[in-house]
Amino acid sequence: MKNAHLSKFYQRTVPERLQLLHERGILDADDFAALSTDSYRLDVETADRLTENVIGVFSMPMGLGLNFRINQRDYLVPMVVEEPSIIAAVSAAASLIARSGGFTSVAEEPLLIGQVQVLDVKDPEAAKAALLARSGEIVDLANQQHPNMIARGGGAKNIEVFLRGTTAEHGELLVVHLVVDSRDAMGANLVNTMCEAVAPLIEKISGGKVFLRILSNFSDHALVRARAVIGVDHLKSEKFSGAKVRDGIIVAHEFAAMDVYRATTHNKGIMNGIDAVAIATGNDWRAIEAAAHAYAARSGRYSPLTVWSVNDNGDLVGELEIPLKVGTVGGQVESNPLVQIAQNILGVESAAELAQVMAAVGLAQNLAALRALATEGIQTGHMRLHARSVAVAAGASGPNFNDVVDRLVASGDIKVANARQIVQSLSTADAPGAASAATPPVPAATTPASAPAPSHAPAPAPAPAAGAGTDHTSGFGKIILFGEHSVVYGYHAVAAPIGLRIRAQVTRRAEVGTDLILPGFDSADSADSDLPVRIAELITERLGIRGSGMRIEVFPNLPRASGLGASAALAVSIIRAMASCFHIPLTDREVSALAFECEQIVHGTPSGIDNTVATFGQPILFRKGNGAREAEFSIVKVVHPIPIIIGITGVRSLTARTVSIVRTAWTKSPTRYDAIFEQIDGLALAGVGALQRGDLAELGDLMNINHGLLNALQVSSPELEALVALARRAGALGAKLTGGGGGGAMIAIADPDRSDAVAAAMRAAGYTTHQTEISVAKAPQ
Numbered sequence: 001m002k003n004a005h006l007s008k009f010y011q012r013t014v015p016e017r018l019q020l021l022h023e024r025g026i027l028d029a030d031d032f033a034a035l036s037t038d039s040y041r042l043d044v045e046t047a048d049r050l051t052e053n054v055i056g057v058f059s060m061p062m063g064l065g066l067n068f069r070i071n072q073r074d075y076l077v078p079m080v081v082e083e084p085s086i087i088a089a090v091s092a093a094a095s096l097i098a099r100s101g102g103f104t105s106v107a108e109e110p111l112l113i114g115q116v117q118v119l120d121v122k123d124p125e126a127a128k129a130a131l132l133a134r135s136g137e138i139v140d141l142a143n144q145q146h147p148n149m150i151a152r153g154g155g156a157k158n159i160e161v162f163l164r165g166t167t168a169e170h171g172e173l174l175v176v177h178l179v180v181d182s183r184d185a186m187g188a189n190l191v192n193t194m195c196e197a198v199a200p201l202i203e204k205i206s207g208g209k210v211f212l213r214i215l216s217n218f219s220d221h222a223l224v225r226a227r228a229v230i231g232v233d234h235l236k237s238e239k240f241s242g243a244k245v246r247d248g249i250i251v252a253h254e255f256a257a258m259d260v261y262r263a264t265t266h267n268k269g270i271m272n273g274i275d276a277v278a279i280a281t282g283n284d285w286r287a288i289e290a291a292a293h294a295y296a297a298r299s300g301r302y303s304p305l306t307v308w309s310v311n312d313n314g315d316l317v318g319e320l321e322i323p324l325k326v327g328t329v330g331g332q333v334e335s336n337p338l339v340q341i342a343q344n345i346l347g348v349e350s351a352a353e354l355a356q357v358m359a360a361v362g363l364a365q366n367l368a369a370l371r372a373l374a375t376e377g378i379q380t381g382h383m384r385l386h387a388r389s390v391a392v393a394a395g396a397s398g399p400n401f402n403d404v405v406d407r408l409v410a411s412g413d414i415k416v417a418n419a420r421q422i423v424q425s426l427s428t429a430d431a432p433g434a435a436s437a438a439t440p441p442v443p444a445a446t447t448p449a450s451a452p453a454p455s456h457a458p459a460p461a462p463a464p465a466a467g468a469g470t471d472h473t474s475g476f477g478k479i480i481l482f483g484e485h486s487v488v489y490g491y492h493a494v495a496a497p498i499g500l501r502i503r504a505q506v507t508r509r510a511e512v513g514t515d516l517i518l519p520g521f522d523s524a525d526s527a528d529s530d531l532p533v534r535i536a537e538l539i540t541e542r543l544g545i546r547g548s549g550m551r552i553e554v555f556p557n558l559p560r561a562s563g564l565g566a567s568a569a570l571a572v573s574i575i576r577a578m579a580s581c582f583h584i585p586l587t588d589r590e591v592s593a594l595a596f597e598c599e600q601i602v603h604g605t606p607s608g609i610d611n612t613v614a615t616f617g618q619p620i621l622f623r624k625g626n627g628a629r630e631a632e633f634s635i636v637k638v639v640h641p642i643p644i645i646i647g648i649t650g651v652r653s654l655t656a657r658t659v660s661i662v663r664t665a666w667t668k669s670p671t672r673y674d675a676i677f678e679q680i681d682g683l684a685l686a687g688v689g690a691l692q693r694g695d696l697a698e699l700g701d702l703m704n705i706n707h708g709l710l711n712a713l714q715v716s717s718p719e720l721e722a723l724v725a726l727a728r729r730a731g732a733l734g735a736k737l738t739g740g741g742g743g744g745a746m747i748a749i750a751d752p753d754r755s756d757a758v759a760a761a762m763r764a765a766g767y768t769t770h771q772t773e774i775s776v777a778k779a780p781q
Contacts, residue, residue, distance in 0.1 A: 004067050004074035005095070007670050010088070011490050011626060021345075026076060031341045040337045050335060062280055062338065063087045064345070065273070067095035067671075069102030070226075070360045077361055078342035079276035086272050089368035090361060095671065096235070097228045097364060100315075104227045105356035111157070111221035112325055114178035114191040114214070116199055119170035121208035127174055128161045130205050135159045141201055142178055142194040149190065154183040156194060170209075176202055179221060184351040186284060186327035191215040217287040218294045219325035226359035228367070230316045237679075239705070240375050246316045248374025249308050249367070256304040266304045266366070267296055270320065273365030277358045281346065282339035283326045291323040306366050320363040324355040387414045394419030403634050473580060474503040475572030475595075477558040478565035478613035479644065479738045479747050481691075481699075482684035482706050483622075485662050485713055486677035487607040490626045492684040494636065494691070495609050496619040498646065499772040500564065503555040504573035506581040508548070514540065515551045535571055535598045542594055543575075545582050552577070559768075562648055563655070563739015568610035571598035591615050603656045607631075619774055621688050640694045641773040643755045644747055647727065648768040649719035651743030658715045658740040665714065673713070680709050691774070700733025700749050707736030715741030723767060730754075730761035 003024065009017060015036070022032040034040040041057070048054040065077035065087055079087050097103060121127045131138070135158060142156035149155045160177035167173050178198065180191050195213035203210050232242035240248075256266035271289055278285040296302050306320045328343065328351050348354045387408040393416050396404040407422045408414050476497035483493025509515070516536050532554075540546040552574060558566045572595045579586045586594075595611035607624045608631045618635050625631035666673040683702045690698040707724060710716060720737045727735040727748035735748040750758045759769045 004069060004076055004098070005671050006064075006066055006076075007674050008490055009064070009066060021076075026345055027341075028344065031344055034337065034341060040341055042336055042338070046335070060279070062342065065094065065277075065361060065364075066091040067098050068357070068360060068364070069094075069098040070105050070357060072102065075347070075357055076345055077277060077357060078280035078345050079273070079361075080279040080342075081272070081276035083272070086276060086365070089372070090273050090365045093364040093368035093371070094360075095675065097230055097367070099234050099671070100228070100230045102228075103360040103363065105224065105360050107224045107324070107352040107355040107359075108222060109181055110183065110187075110325060110351050110355070112180050112182055112187045112191050112219060113216040113221060114180060114195040115212065115216050116176040116178065116195055116202050116210055117212040118174040118176065118202060118206050118208040119167065119211050121172055121174050121206055123207070124163050124172040124174055127206040127208060128163060131159065131161050131176060131202065134205055138176075138178070138198050138201055138205075142180070142198050145193050145197050146190055149183065152183050154181040156180050174206060174208060177216075182325075182327070184328045185330045186287075186325065188215055188284075188287075217290045217325075219287075219291045219323040220295060220298070222323055222325040222355070224322055224324045224355045224359040226320045226356070226363045228318045228360075228363060229311065230318070230367075232314050232316065235316060235371070237375050243314070245371060245374055246310065246314075249316060249370045250310065252370045252373050253304060253306065253308040260302045263296070263302050263304050266306075266369075267292065269369040270305055270322075270362040270366045273361040274322075274324075274358050277361050278326065280339070280342040281326070281328070281354060282336055282343075288324060288326070291325070295321075295323050306363060308370070318363055318367055320359055320366070322359055322362065324358055326354050326358065327351050328354055387419075390414050390416055390419050391423075394423050396423050403632060407634065473573055473576035474501040475569035475576070475614040476501055476565070476617040477569050478610060479646065479745075480563075480609065481738075481747070482687045482702065483609075483680055484706075484710055484737070484739060484741065485659065485715060486680040486684075487609055487622065487624055488605065488659060488662075489666070489674075489677055490624050491677050491681040493607070493609055493622050494620070494684050494687050495613045495622060496636075496644075496774040497613050497617045498564065498644070498770070500558045500646075500770060502558050502566065502569040502573045504570075504577035505553045505555070506574075506577040507551045507553075508581060509551055511549045512547060513549060517551070517553045531567070531602055532570065534601050535567075536574060538598055538601065539571070539575055539578060539594065542597070543578055543582065543584055545578065545584075548582070550578070550581070559648055559745075560652070562652065563737070563741065563744035564646070565610040565614055565739070567602040568595055568599055568614040571595040572611065572614040588615055603654075603659065605659065606655075609633075619691065621684070636688055636691050638691055638694070638775055641775040642691070642694065642696070642699070642749065643752055643771065643773050644749060645727065645732070645755055645759045645762070646738075646770040646772065647723045647746045647748065647762045648770075649717065649723060649743050649745065650768070651717060651719050653717070653740060653742035653744050655740030658742045661742075662713050662715060676709050676712060680706060683709075696733055696749060696751060703734030703736045703747075703749065704728075710737055710741060717741065717743050719743060720746050722765075723762065724748075726761055726765055727758050730758045732758050 006020065012020065018027065018032060018035050021027040027035065044054060044057055047057050060080050060082055062078055062080045065079050068075040068077055081087065138159055139156045143150050146155065157179050160179065162175045164173040164175055178194055180187060180194060182190050192215055199210040199213050232246050234242065235245040236242040237245065256263045271292060274288060275285040278288050292305060296305050305322050306318060309317050311317050328348060346357065348357060387405045390408060391401060391404045396419065404419060404422050408419055477500040478495050479498055481494045481496060483491060487493035514536055516533060536552060554570065554573065558564055558569055560566045572591060575591050575594055592611050592615040595615060596606065596608055599606040599611050609622045612620060612622060612633055619638055620633040621636055622633040623631065683706050687699065687702050690702060716737055720741065720743070723746045724735040731754040732748040732750045735746060738745055738747045748758055755771065759771055762769045
């Protein structure tokens with residue numbers, strides 16, 4: 001069965017997405033090859049045969065709506081639309097509904113109406129009765145035009161006759177409706193042909209004169225109903241309870257029911273999704289739009305197409321009823337190669353099933369919009385996706401694209417002019433010779449797992465006497481403000497250096513071998529007691545100085561196994577001290593890459609954030625590498641120093657252990673945990689803006705929410721919870737664990753005049769504290 005949940009699909013490159021779909025059997029070999037080589041595109045010659053005055057072929061993006069579970073079946077829904085937020089929003093809403101059981105959707109018979117207008121009727125009532133009495137003849141004559149449709153179970157079914165009122169010059173207007181089942185075809189040409197064929201017979205029976213003979217796009221004989229019941233607990237967000245979100249959605253619906261201006265926008269949101277599917281599947285979206293809006297006004301007052309209510313259990317219930325006459329066969333559907341691929345991905349077996357899917361998409365799109373309006377507002381979720389379009393318009397591309405988007409979002413000024421300035425600054429930073437070890441590039445890709453570590457022989461230098469030639473260097477400790485654990489899965493994190501560092505001193509000596517002295521730097525786990533030695537051995541091997549005589553003295557001012565990046569700071573300090581002592585030139589990137597290898601010894605699968613901060617010593621927005629994509633980070637500029645209180649629980653915990661706990665839970669329930677990671681990702685990006693503005697209150701709120709989500713990931717501990725609660729009671733604006741969790745450290749932020757009081761309260765309760773600040777600092781050399 002097709003799985004509609006594709007974890008972090010949006011983070012993959014287009015080739016990676018196609019490969020995944022091919023591996024899962026969603027794309028067959030032909031469709032995979034077509035999409036991979038662009039051979040699916042409609043060529044100009046074919047386009048010239050499809051319409052008039054062709055001068056080119058217009059392209060639009062096609063994406064996939066994810067997470068749809070409809071009538072107990074999973075669907076990946078192709079959608080063609082230029083607005084980026086539509087597909088993201090509908091996929092998130094579909095995921096929410098799927099967690100409550102999914103959609104139910106029912107389509108009536110796919111009936112179309114053909115209209116025959118009759119004028120100059122002498123006795124309208126008698127004509128109406130005569131037409132109804134001879135309806136069988138009219139239907140039979142219509143069906144003679146398309147015997148193959150009859151064989152497939154379709155064709156004309158009956159007629160309806162209406163008297164519409166008196167015309168200006170032609171008496172009572174009589175209208176005959178020919179009701180036709182076109183099965184899986186859209187049916188416009190079929191119905192028009194039938195209307196033309198029965199017109200003479202209708203004239204003869206009615207005694208009037210037939211004028212217009214054409215289908216109606218008001219397909220109220222092809223209604224589709226979609227329904228979703230959403231548990232209130234699934235509606236909650238970081239700042240709003242499920243009940244508040246539910247009630248807000250209902251209030252928003254009531255607004256649409258009472259106000260035509262709101263109802264129009266309400267229904268436009270529904271059609272955002274339905275039209276995108278219609279275009280992808282080759283259907284007439286204009287006819288679908290016309291029918292939907294006519295149906296919304298059927299009572300004489302334009303009204304919303306959806307209804308939102310509460311059931312006896314307190315669940316939110318959403319219902320959509322809409323006319324949808326669509327097709328899966330026919331010339332328009334079969335003439336475009338990309339439509340064929342979209343149909344194959346969707347995998348529907350009938351037009352009725354396609355209509356059911358489209359109705360579910362419309363309901364999900366409406367939920368996404370109303371939920372956003374009822375909580376953070378429509379612009380919050382739209383901001384990053386809008387930034388992508390702005391970045392494209394500004395010429396952003398390649399490895400810098402995501403950095404441009406991140407900076408746009410963080411700035412809050414999502415305009416093309418701002419994006420162009422960012423693109424220019426990144427181009428300047430990446431130019432040859434623009435960056436040096438003393439000034440790290442902004443942004444700089446660093447620490448991919450596959451990055452080559454430096455392999456240098458020591459530069460020629462006079463052999464020093466024993467005890468000569470010392471050098472002192474250091475690596476920064478770090479705190480993670482947002483993004484612990486989610487960063488391992490490719491989401492953003494925000495980290496900053498702290499005043500606590502580890503320094504190392506390397507001295508050459510005559511005796512062969514390495515003498516490593518680490519006072520007070522014992523391991524948190526006896527099984528890992530040789531980690532510092534293994535780190536030192538790896539560094540000597542990579543630098544090409546293994547076997548050289550040296551003495552390494554480490555001066556730690558950073559507690560071990562407390563989530564403050566001690567292992568990375570240790571590696572960076574030793575790397576720099578060795579490189580300085582042996583005259584080995586290293587760039588910051590090379591230092592960070594080698595420190596990343598050391599982190600692999602300690603943590604197994606590190607994200608790369610610790611060694612990046614330890615090396616560059618500046619606040620960063622970080623994103624782990626993924627396959628072909630290297631890890632990325634950009635410097636976060638802080639206008640004013642931001643005071644931080646660090647609380648040490650005294651309980652040591654190895655990050656590898658908590659990472660393993662989260663990995664196990666994620667493996668069992670990826671959908672649930674990906675949803676948590678996505679929320680944390682949003683907090684991280686919002687946190688960048690708060691940092692840059694120096695908005696302590698906003699930072700505190702975001703930290704509190706992030707801590708709650710980390711608790712949900714089961715990486716907190718009783719000691720951490722106690723410290724967090726203590727800090728908040730003492731006046732902290734925000735408090736959360738930092739690093740791997742399971743013990744270790746937490747951080748708190750408070751107004752400057754309250755920071756000392758918060759730290760004092762922690763110390764009074766018996767905890768060790770450190771007070772530091774976030775600021776832009778120069779990396780140690």
